[in-house]
Amino acid sequence: MTAPSRIRNGMALTAICLAGLMFGLEISSVPVILPTLGSVLHGGFADLQWIMNSYTIACVTVLVATGVLADRYGRKRVFAITVAAFGVTSLLCGFAPNIAVLILGRSLQGLSGGAMLICHVAILSHQFREGRQRSRAFGTWGLVFGFGLGFGPVVGGGLVAVLNWRWVFLVPVFVAAVTLVLLALGVRESRDPEARRLDIRGIGTLSLAVLGLTFYITQGADLGFVSPVELAVLGLSVAFFVAFVIVETTGKQAMFQFSLFRIRAFSGALLGCVGMNFSFWPLIIYLPIYLQHGLGYDVGTAAVVLLAFTLPTLVLPPIAERLALKYRPSVIIPLGLYVIGGGFLLLNLGSGIDHPSWLTILPGLLLSGIGLGLTSTPVTNTTTASVPSNRSGMASGIDMSARLVTLAVNISVMGLLLSVGILDSLRERLAGKLPGQQVRALATHVANGDDPVALHHTFPQLTLLDPTGGLVPSALARGFGMVTLYGGMGVWVLATASLITFGLFRRSVSTSRVVESASGPVDDHQQREPIND
Known part of the structure; x- marks a missing residue:
């Protein structure tokens, strides 16, 4: 050159x-x-x-x-x-x-x-x-x-x-x-003279389905989950998702080909992709709130503590790639998800003790990050390497869409669980001391991450009701515990589903060897028909 x-x-x-x-x-x-x-x-x-x-x-x-x-x-x-x-x-x-x-x-x-x-x-x-x-x-x-x-x-x-x-x-x-x-x-310019047409119907129906479901979860606490507005939004979200499936199975220019899901390696890796974004990435939205207002750290200290959660994801991918080549992605991807789940359960334990600190949650942060580091690279490589080469772009699009859809939905679900846990804790501690409407308003401010000075200014009664200042940290600990328990158990379920999809009831060993290679493209004549092993 x-x-x-x-x-x-x-x-x-x-x-x-x-x-x-x-x-x-x-x-x-x-x-x-x-x-x-x-x-x-x-x-x-x-x-x-x-x-x-x-x-x-x-x-x-x-x-x-x-x-x-x-x-x-x-x-x-x-x-x-x-x-x-x-x-x-x-x-x-x-x-x-x-x-x-x-x-x-x-x-x-x-x-x-x-x-x-x-x-x-x-x-x-x-x-x-x-x-x-x-x-x-x-x-x-x-x-x-x-x-x-x-x-x-x-x-x-x-x-x-x-x-x-x-x-x-x-x-x-x-x-x-x-x-x-x-x-x-x-950058050199490049084009594809045989580029397919844009699937407007598929893009529109999927986006509206995700938007509707996210709105339903996010606004449910305020509007009421069984209110007419919320039920209408949920119904529209389901209808748009059904329309998306119909469009993608009948359209000539579909952006998703559901036949790809018959390839076990692709589906197993996709479950791994969903597992990462079911647990790890949504939690990073709520960790700063817990660190700053549950444990009392300033924004700089909270950011440094968060490195324990994120740094392993940067260091481990090369090691994960070598492990995947040696032991197969069908082993490493579910293993990584199980490790993430274990980290979440350690976070649950570390935040639930009497005097939690960054040291008590550190093992859970590190283990969760290690799990993601083990999973991320094998997932990406396997989704694209397990399909015919002329479908690798589509596989990459499905992979990324699954990540972002799962992330959007679970940001809302984890936020709901955090709010519910905070409200339950405050109701127990303030029963008969504050009207129910004020307790609910206080729970909203706590979930929002308002600092103690702002809370006492908004709710002057707290000075008498909470002289030790332990009300907010304990409420956040309850909510954070619900979030981590949900994330840990959920990702273990997805890890088990991935393991089953990858390897149980295998009928064709030779074909699975082909698609389980994460090292690069496979010959087209080998990769060919859907894999039903």
């Missing part, structure tokens, strides 16, 4: 890595500042959930659509548009005057971020075609992306401590500007 080609490829790889860094940081740096956002912008608990959910739901809506548009109109062109849009929408978030504008900005940021993410793999695949060069490029991109996810809490906490919350959203504006320059100079 000539020197100019190496320089151009280096700039292209740097642009892709910076875009991946931005996307990762905007997922994991925002949760640590949610209590601050709730206090400064006067947002309720449901608002904080929507700050995250609006981002993830928006990502789902554009994943498949962007891949098709990039193939048709040019991957470099679409990538440049999405990077610019991410910078502009980050600017909107950074200068949001209220919670409504911030949620709108996060939705737009999610649209551009999801679109930007899909362009990464396509551009890397086209720009780096030689085996060793390609492997190195993907490895570098994965490392930087993981760095963004792993160190996001520290970046978010540090920016709040040194500057203010707005810089968590303003920093990506400058990164996006640098990325645009590098991609203009380094």
Whole structure:
């Protein structure tokens, strides 16, 4: 390779890595500042959930659509548009005057971020075609992306401590500007002359189904889960999901081919993908609230403690890849999920003792992170390697959609459980001392992450009712315990389902050996018919 080609490829790889860094940081740096956002912008608990959910739901809506548009109109062109849009929408978030504008900005940021993410793999695949060069490029991109996810809490906490919350959203504006320059100079344009048509019906029905279910869970506590409005929303969500299944099974340009689920390795890995986003990533939204107001740490300390949760996810993927090659993904993926579940149960125990601290929850944080580190790389590799090569893009889209849909739904479910646990604890402690309506209002403020000074200002009775200051920490501990128990048991159920899907009732050993390779593509003539072993 000539020197100019190496320089151009280096700039292209740097642009892709910076875009991946931005996307990762905007997922994991925002949760640590949610209590601050709730206090400064006067947002309720449901608002904080929507700050995250609006981002993830928006990502789902554009994943498949962007891949098709990039193939048709040019991957470099679409990538440049999405990077610019991410910078502009980050600017909107950074200068949001209220919670409504911030949620709108996060939705737009999610649209551009999801679109930007899909362009990464396509551009890397086209720009780096030689085996060793390609492997190195993907490895570098994965490392930087993981760095963004792993160190996001520290970046978010540090920016709040040194500057203010707005810089968590303003920093990506400058990164996006640098990325645009590098991609203009380094990325080569590419298209697919046989790009398929856009599946508008599938995208629309799936997005509306997820949005409806998320709204039902998030707003249920306020509107009532059996209220006419909530039941109507739930009914519409179910109807849209049924419509999605019908569209995808009958349409000619379907973005999902349900026949892929007959491939056991693909379905087993997909359950692993769902398990990670059922448990690990939703919890990162609520950990900062517990650390700051349950254990009393400031935002900087909470961010450092969160490293125990996220750093193993950055360190372990190369080890997990080697383990998957040696022992098969069908062993490592369920094992990783079981480890995540074990970590959650340790978190449950560590937060439920009389005097919890970062030391009592540290084993659970580390074990959960180790479990995710073991699972993430084998899951990604297996979903794409287990299907025919001409369906790898679709498999990647299903994988990413499953992650984001599960994340959006479980952010809402865990938030509901946290609220229920807090309310139950406060009702027990304040029975006959405060009217029920005030107890419910207090529970909302506690779940929102209001600091003790603000709580005592809003509820002056607390000075007499809670002289030791143990009311809020114990209420948060109850809610956090319900969340971790749900996450731990749920991920164990998914781990068992993944194990069964991968290996039970196997009838064709030779075929399963082919699809269980996570090291790379398999010959098309081997990969061919659906696997029913």
